[in-house]
Amino acid sequence: MDLELVASDAQEGKKQELKLWLRLLATTKLMSQEIRRRLRREFGATLPQFDLLAQLYREKDGLRLGELSSRTMVTNGNVTGLVERLEADGTIIRERLPDDKRVTVARLSDKGRTYFEGMAEAHERWIREMMAEVEPAVLTRLLAEVGQVKESAQRHLSEED
Amino acid sequence: MDLELVASDAQEGKKQELKLWLRLLATTKLMSQEIRRRLRREFGATLPQFDLLAQLYREKDGLRLGELSSRTMVTNGNVTGLVERLEADGTIIRERLPDDKRVTVARLSDKGRTYFEGMAEAHERWIREMMAEVEPAVLTRLLAEVGQVKESAQRHLSEED
DNA sequence: GGCAATTGCTTCAGGCCTCAAGGAAAGTCT
DNA sequence: AGACTTTCCTTGAGGCCTGAAGCAATTGCC
Numbered sequence: 001m002d003l004e005l006v007a008s009d010a011q012e013g014k015k016q017e018l019k020l021w022l023r024l025l026a027t028t029k030l031m032s033q034e035i036r037r038r039l040r041r042e043f044g045a046t047l048p049q050f051d052l053l054a055q056l057y058r059e060k061d062g063l064r065l066g067e068l069s070s071r072t073m074v075t076n077g078n079v080t081g082l083v084e085r086l087e088a089d090g091t092i093i094r095e096r097l098p099d100d101k102r103v104t105v106a107r108l109s110d111k112g113r114t115y116f117e118g119m120a121e122a123h124e125r126w127i128r129e130m131m132a133e134v135e136p137a138v139l140t141r142l143l144a145e146v147g148q149v150k151e152s153a154q155r156h157l158s159e160e161d
Numbered sequence: 162m163d164l165e166l167v168a169s170d171a172q173e174g175k176k177q178e179l180k181l182w183l184r185l186l187a188t189t190k191l192m193s194q195e196i197r198r199r200l201r202r203e204f205g206a207t208l209p210q211f212d213l214l215a216q217l218y219r220e221k222d223g224l225r226l227g228e229l230s231s232r233t234m235v236t237n238g239n240v241t242g243l244v245e246r247l248e249a250d251g252t253i254i255r256e257r258l259p260d261d262k263r264v265t266v267a268r269l270s271d272k273g274r275t276y277f278e279g280m281a282e283a284h285e286r287w288i289r290e291m292m293a294e295v296e297p298a299v300l301t302r303l304l305a306e307v308g309q310v311k312e313s314a315q316r317h318l319s320e321e322d
Numbered sequence: 323g324g325c326a327a328t329t330g331c332t333t334c335a336g337g338c339c340t341c342a343a344g345g346a347a348a349g350t351c352t
Numbered sequence: 353a354g355a356c357t358t359t360c361c362t363t364g365a366g367g368c369c370t371g372a373a374g375c376a377a378t379t380g381c382c
Contacts, residue, residue, distance in 0.1 A: 016300040017292045018285050021192070023304060027311040028189045029234050031182070034318055036340080048368065066330060073190050078369055080332055085367080102330045102377045124179050131178045133313035138306050139177040143184060145295075145303050150188040152294035157195055197370080209338065227360060239339055241362055246337080263347045263360045328379070339368075350357075 020149075031130060038126060043119050048074065050123065052082055053108065053116045056092060062107025064097075091115060181310075192291060199287060204280050209235065210252075211284065213243055214269065214277045217253060223268025225258075252276060 032047060039045045055071045056063060063071070069079045083106050086092045091112035097103045108116065131139065193208060200206045216232045217224060224232070230240045244267050247253045252273035258264045269277065292300065 015285070016297065016304065017289045020292070020300055020304050020307065021288045023307050023311065024185065024189050025193070026234070027307055027314065028185050030311065031314050032186070033234070033340090034314070037319065040340085046367070064330080069331095073187070073194070074368090075370055076331065077333075077371080081368080100330090100378070104331070124176070127182045128178045130314040130317045131181070131310060132317065134306075134309050136177065138309060139181055142303070142306050142310070143177060143181050145299050145306075146181065146184050146188055148295050148299060149292060149303070150184065150191065153188065153192050153195070153291040156291045156293065158198065194370090201370085207337070225360080235338090236340055237361065238341080238363075242338075261348070261360090265361070324382090326379100326381085329377085331374105331376090333374075334372085336371100337369080340366090342364090344361105344363075346359100346361090348357100348359075351355085352353100 024149075031127075034130065035123065035126060038122070039119065042122065043115075045119060048072070048078075048082060049086060050116075050119060052079075052086070053091065053112065054120065056106060056108045057113070057116050057120070059107070062093075062105045064103045064105050066103075068106060086112075185310075192288075195291070196284065196287060200280065200284070203283065204276075206280060209233070209239075209243060210247060211277075211280060213240075213247070214252065214273065215281065217267060217269045218274070218277050218281070221268070223254075223266045225264045225266050227264075229267060247273075 036047050039047060039050055051072050052068060052074075055068055065079050065083065066076065068074075068083075069076050072079070074082070083092065083094055083104075087094050087106075090109055092106050093109050094104055094106050097105060134142075197208050200208060200211055212233050213229060213235075216229060226240050226244065227237065229235075229244075230237050233240070235243070244253065244255055244265075248255050248267075251270055253267050254270050255265055255267050258266060295303075
């Protein structure tokens with residue numbers, strides 16, 4: 001009986017990691033597709049744009065592109081394009097630093113600031129809606145335990161520097 | 162003292178959903194970037210391709226593109242391109258149904274089958290490695306609780322049909 | 323000072339992704 | 353049968369994404 005329990009647990013426990021990974025992936029895919037759709041419909045924005053703007057929102061003086069790149073986990077080349085498009089429609093402003101002419105700093109325009117505030121408010125509401133059926137206690141535990149997964153993953157990347 | 166506890170809990174509890182969402186997003190982004198890098202380096206494949214092949218692997222007779230699309234949560238238009246590229250390098254085979262000439266069925270070639278088996282084995286090992294520092298009991302609980310999040314989100318999409 | 327290495331951004335090719343519009347086959351209705 | 357609708361896939365425009373190569377400014381070393 002003990003043996004059976006152990007055995008069935010071993011069976012059950014098999015590939016837990018893989019199952020969890022697939023579920024994490026499916027869940028975030030599902031949710032971000034929904035967020036994407038709504039951002040697009042109601043604000044004409046994309047998720048990466050929203051993410052980038054969120055970083056700039058809390059830094060009144062703006063951020064250099066490299067910093068933006070690492071905070072949003074997006075490659076340098078990609079940030080260039082994102083910033084270009086956002087500058088084109090007047091949401092952000094880009095300027096070179098006079099003391100180091102290699103670096104470019106991006107910051108929100110006034111228009112961009114109000115624009116983002118509207119989006120952020122809606123965005124938070126959508127997330128709360130989607131997680132409405134999950135108990136607060138579960139949310140709290142998830143926050144901590146997903147944190148553990150992240151930490152663990154972080155320590156097992158190819159070339160950690 | 163009770164009041165304080167409640168009050169601080171309310172403070173703490175504020176925006177739990179948003180925080181959890183951001184953490185989920187960051188975690189899967191981190192992990193999938195790593196998986197992507199390794200798939201590319203060691204197999205010259207991409208994550209969406211791997212995902213698509215995984216679906217075909219368990220269906221010996223292949224799948225119609227529409228079915229593939231919904232299983233991989235990828236739009237129809239996108240599946241077309243993915244399948245085209247995979248067929249071009251001989252991993253899968255695409256053929257029209259004789260009885261209904263609208264539908265296309267994709268299935269693994271023999272070469273594709275062995276190719277995928279190698280990838281799948283490595284992929285599972287990578288995932289286990291990355292989650293190595295998370296206790297089995299936590300994994301099990303996460304599996305269930307992330308499932309709750311997914312269910313909740315699923316019930317709060319825009320146009321549910 | 324002069325030159326090599328580094329840093330910060332941009333460019334490019336190839337692939338992923340979505341939405342919207344389109345075309346062709348099959349099913350439906352009169 | 354002929355026309356309408358639905359189903360299944362493809363096409364195309366626009367944007368995201370990565371890795372690699374390139375260019376310019378700055379730093380460090382002799």
